[in-house]
Amino acid sequence: MKFDLLQKDALSKARAGKITTDHGTIETPIFMPVGTAATVKGVHQRELKEDINPDIILGNTYHLYLRPTPEILKKAGGLHQFMNWDRNILTDSGGYQVYSLSGTRKIKEEGVKFRSHIDGSTHLFSPERVMEIQRTIGADIIMAFDECTPYPCDYHYAKRSMHMTHRWLDRCMQHLQKVPVCYGHEQTFFPIVQGSTYVDLRKQSAEYIAGVEAAGNAIGGLSVGEPAEEMYEMTEVVTAILPEDKPRYLMGVGTPINILENIALGIDMFDCVMPTRNGRNGMLFTAYGTINIKNSKWKDDFSAIDEMGITYVDTYYTKAYLKHLFTVNEMLGRQIATIHNLGFYLWLVREARKYILAGNFYEWKEKMVKQMDRRL
Structure with a gap:
């Protein structure tokens, strides 16, 4: 993987860059649609490519491990x-999914023993096993196995967890050297900064991760319930330490406003289930605020879903029609809302990139944050 830093914003830490892998170019900042179980839920691959058009999507090791299983993926x-x-x-x-299974998992130095949410069967994720699974899945960028701490989190627990995450990172890197790639394309490994919302721990972890000298770095353990201002504070602490010449990935973030504020703090890559999950529940994101399309106020509004025409669905369907589809519980409504939201997220990061390259990102970001921070 190669990362080219093309432009930095004068009034913030925002950056525009380009990642190149064996599967093509990723223009940053980028939002990665979440394809948890080998699909971006409710979106055909043709629509994903032609309309939403992301350079990269995300898959989930935990879910792919359980179904369809690494064995099936290797055969495919x-x-x-x-x-x-x-x-x-x-x-x-899979670290975040293990975190979310708090009632059915045990964390030890060896790894995490957990019960499947599907059938209750018992499994062990160790750093070594997770590297083997990700080799078999064959993604272009693969992540270290870490523990995602909850919020709020006791300081001493967060410290112990952070050090264990660092030890697991060392085991991941050692084992990865022993497991060959499976499909002829390179896989790039990202370690993950942890430390909850404690400044000293975040600094320690960022320094440890920077010292690994990986091709890219991730920040985990945020967007787990902490106030947005704490998220931004931790991001700022970490980006001041992580190397400038490597891409920075903030895991699981977030709202459109979260994304713009974190771009301003020097983040290059994002993922979140919010655009797809909220879309399926009738919540639409636009440049002028959020829309709950289930509200009766839209029943006779025959304007476009988004008059900016970000994706084809915005000009092809009206708010009244989409409201009707949700009223009658028609699957198409959820699909249209999902495509709109994903299209909006990709539009947002691409607009951010455009303004960074033009040298006036900060002013645009401030305007957009005010516009988007309301319910329509």
């Missing part, structure tokens, strides 16, 4: 072949 020739996606894929390590 890897996740790219299995889901017919010829662009970039990033896989997370």
Whole structure:
């Protein structure tokens, strides 16, 4: 993987860059649609490519491990072949899913023993096993196995967890050297900064991760319930330490406003289920605020879903029609809302990139944050 830093904003830490892998170019800042189980939920690959057009999507190691299983993916020739996606894929390590299974998992130095949410069967994720699974999945960018601490989190627990995450990182890197790539394309490994919302721990972790000298770095353990201002504070602490010449990935973030504020703090890559999950529930993101399309106020509004025409659905369908589809519980409504939201997120980061390259990102960001911070 190669990263080119093309432009920095004068009034913030925002950056425009370009990542190049064996599966193509990723223009940053970038939002990665979440394809948890070998699909971006509710979106056909054709629509994903032609309308939303992301350079990269995300897959989930935990879910792909359980279904369809690494064995099936290996027979298929890897996740790219299995889901017919010829662009970039990033896989997370399953650490967040293990965190979310707090009632059915045990964390030890060896790894995490957990019960499947599907059938209750018992499994062990160790750093070594997670590297093997991600090799088999075949994503272009793969993540270290870490523990995602909850919020709020006791300081001493957060410190112990951070040090264990660092030890797991060392084991990941050592084992990765022993496991060959499966499908002929390079896989790039990202370590993950942890430390909860404690400044001293975040600094320690960022310094440890920077010292690994990986091709890219991630920030985990945020967007887990902490106030937005704490998220921004931790991001700023970490980006001041992580190397400028490597891409920075903030995991699981977030709202459109979160994304713009974190771009201003020097983040290059984002993912979140919010555009797809909220879309399925009738919440639409626009440049002028959010819309709950289930509200009766839209029943006779025959204007476009988004008059900016970000995706084809915005000019092809009206708010009244989309409200009707949700009223009658028609699957198409959820699909249209999902495509709109993903299209909006990709439009937002591409506009951010455009303004960074033009040298006036900060002013545009301030205007957009005010516009988007309201309910329509």
